[in-house]
Amino acid sequence: MTLYTDEHRIFQQSIRKFAEKEILPHVDAWEEGSHFPSEIFPKLGAAGFLGILLDEQWGGVARDYSFASAWCEEFGRIPSVGFTTGVNMHALISAPALQRFGSPAAKEQFLGSACEGTAIGAYAFTEPGAGSDLTQVQTRAVRDGNDYVLNGSKIFITNGARADFVLTLAKTDPTAGYDGFTTFVIDTKNSGFAVARTLSKLGWHSSDTAELTFTDLRLSKEMVLGEVGKGWYQAMQSLEWERLMLTLAAVGGARACLEETVRYVNERKIFKQTIGSIEVNRTELARLASKLQAGEAFCHHCTRLLVEGRRARKEVSLAKRVVCQLAIELADYCLQLHGGYGYTTEFRPERWLRDLRLNTIGGGANEVMLKIAAGEVFR
Numbered sequence: 432m433t434l435y436t437d438e439h440r441i442f443q444q445s446i447r448k449f450a451e452k453e454i455l456p457h458v459d460a461w462e463e464g465s466h467f468p469s470e471i472f473p474k475l476g477a478a479g480f481l482g483i484l485l486d487e488q489w490g491g492v493a494r495d496y497s498f499a500s501a502w503c504e505e506f507g508r509i510p511s512v513g514f515t516t517g518v519n520m521h522a523l524i525s526a527p528a529l530q531r532f533g534s535p536a537a538k539e540q541f542l543g544s545a546c547e548g549t550a551i552g553a554y555a556f557t558e559p560g561a562g563s564d565l566t567q568v569q570t571r572a573v574r575d576g577n578d579y580v581l582n583g584s585k586i587f588i589t590n591g592a593r594a595d596f597v598l599t600l601a602k603t604d605p606t607a608g609y610d611g612f613t614t615f616v617i618d619t620k621n622s623g624f625a626v627a628r629t630l631s632k633l634g635w636h637s638s639d640t641a642e643l644t645f646t647d648l649r650l651s652k653e654m655v656l657g658e659v660g661k662g663w664y665q666a667m668q669s670l671e672w673e674r675l676m677l678t679l680a681a682v683g684g685a686r687a688c689l690e691e692t693v694r695y696v697n698e699r700k701i702f703k704q705t706i707g708s709i710e711v712n713r714t715e716l717a718r719l720a721s722k723l724q725a726g727e728a729f730c731h732h733c734t735r736l737l738v739e740g741r742r743a744r745k746e747v748s749l750a751k752r753v754v755c756q757l758a759i760e761l762a763d764y765c766l767q768l769h770g771g772y773g774y775t776t777e778f779r780p781e782r783w784l785r786d787l788r789l790n791t792i793g794g795g796a797n798e799v800m801l802k803i804a805a806g807e808v809f810r
């Protein structure tokens with residue numbers, strides 16, 4: 432049974448139309464100039480695309496994860512994984528977490544403008560000494576009267592250099608294990624907040640990936656996300672959907688790369704025949720296409736579990752591991768079939784390969800995905 436109805440397909444057509452008009456004519460220049468296109472966010476907001484998971488109260492359309500999945504796959508076809516992930520980290524991860532757990536004051540401050548695209552959100556878990564092992568988070572929040580005072584740093588934060596609000600995982604009680612973490616909503620105008628640097632990267636050139644520092648950053652208790660001591664559990668919930676989001680986007684990207692390659696090999700001739708008519712190439716492309724189809728079905732199974740409000744930790748971890756690895760393999764083979772042209776920036780596979788390479792690391796490395804799955808299998 433397919434996950435997507437006619438309504439989802441119409442939604443995807445509207446995304447494609449928007450992308451053709453507002454994004455695809457500019458995306459190569461953005462990538463070449465390492466430009467983070469903040470200017471596109473209000474246009475996405477006006478089209479209703481930033482409020483897929485947000486309530487009408489904030490200007491959203493309050494759809495479920497099946498529509499968010501349809502978005503991820505279609506939007507993921509845009510050849511700029513850094514840009515599309517930046518939008519998704521804002522609209523599908525940070526803003527919905529704020530909506531779900533935030534205080535009325537924090538929601539009032541940011542959610543309307545998040546939906547309009549005039550404020551951008553980020554979610555900061557990773558630190559210089561805590562990536563795969565988030566229990567090692569050192570950012571510390573200490574209670575001081577009615578406030579909390581934060582000190583510490585985060586690294587690799589998508590949208591970090593442009594964000595207006597950053598959901599930040601910190602330790603409030605180092606002796607309390609998983610109950611010792613709390614998430615805070617940081618207004619980046621706060622004087623204790625600073626962008627230490629943006630990182631130069633292999634791919635994701637249209638995305639700012641930043642190191643952030645917090646120095647005696649004072650926050651009112653209304654900027655606690657949900658309850659004190661619940662940060663770890665909120666993070667694990669957000670990460671589950673974030674991993675699926677990254678994987679669905681990889682499906683979209685791999686499919687776009689495959690389609691572009693099929694067009695190319697059907698045109699270019701070698702030994703008096705097209706590359707695409709040579710049996711070994713046809714068979715290999717068919718093998719990868721069938722694995723991609725299976726990967727998509729696996730993702731849709733995960734989406735259904737989330738729509739039904741069921742646990743999907745094991746399934747999402749396995750899907751991310753298998754499908755994101757496949758996307759890299761597929762982009763690499765597409766580059767191969769382009770020959771020397773594939774190695775140039777004039778054709779897309781090199782960008783897909785550089786961009787999709789991150790997806791087996793970001794949101795949790797492949798080895799961590801297997802560790803989680805093994806833990807669930809032996810539970």
Ligand SMILES: Cc1cc2nc3c(=O)[nH]c(=O)nc-3n(C[C@H](O)[C@H](O)[C@H](O)COP(=O)(O)OP(=O)(O)OC[C@H]3O[C@@H](n4cnc5c(N)ncnc54)[C@H](O)[C@@H]3O)c2cc1C
Pocket residue numbers: 520553554555556557561562563564586587588589590632635640789792793794795796797798799802
């Ligand atoms: C472009 C980009 C954007 C990002 N965006 C964000 C963001 O918005 N917010 C955020 O909080 N973070 C973000 N990250 C951080 C990302 O989630 C981490 O890089 C990732 O979780 C890995 O952590 P680490 O880099 O510290 O690697 P480490 O934890 O040092 O791991 C290094 C390697 O060790 C291996 N390894 C890890 N665990 C195991 C294990 N259990 N068994 C065996 N081997 C293992 C893996 O090969 C792994 O790649 C981003 C990263 C990048 C590069």
